[in-house]
Amino acid sequence: MADLPEETRDLLRNLALSVTAHRRAGGVLDNLPPRERQLLQAMSKSQQKIFMEELAKSDAEAGKQRFRERLGKWRPPASEAELDPSHVP
16 A cells, blocks of 8 residues: 555544544534545545544544543542541541
């Protein structure tokens, strides 16, 4: 499979990021802006392959980011000793 020009790869990477953001916001592919839908429909096989790789990376990174955000908000449950001052040593 021939390598795609870097400009094309950048376009596909940006499209993947946009599709990921759209999906994370609750959107579906049928509701993508017209330009993005046209780009998806006009892709060659090699462009589809690169796009799917970039989409997977973008989805994974978005998932990691959500996990980090939730982990940052997480607090361990308070133990009974912390709730009851009579358990103070």
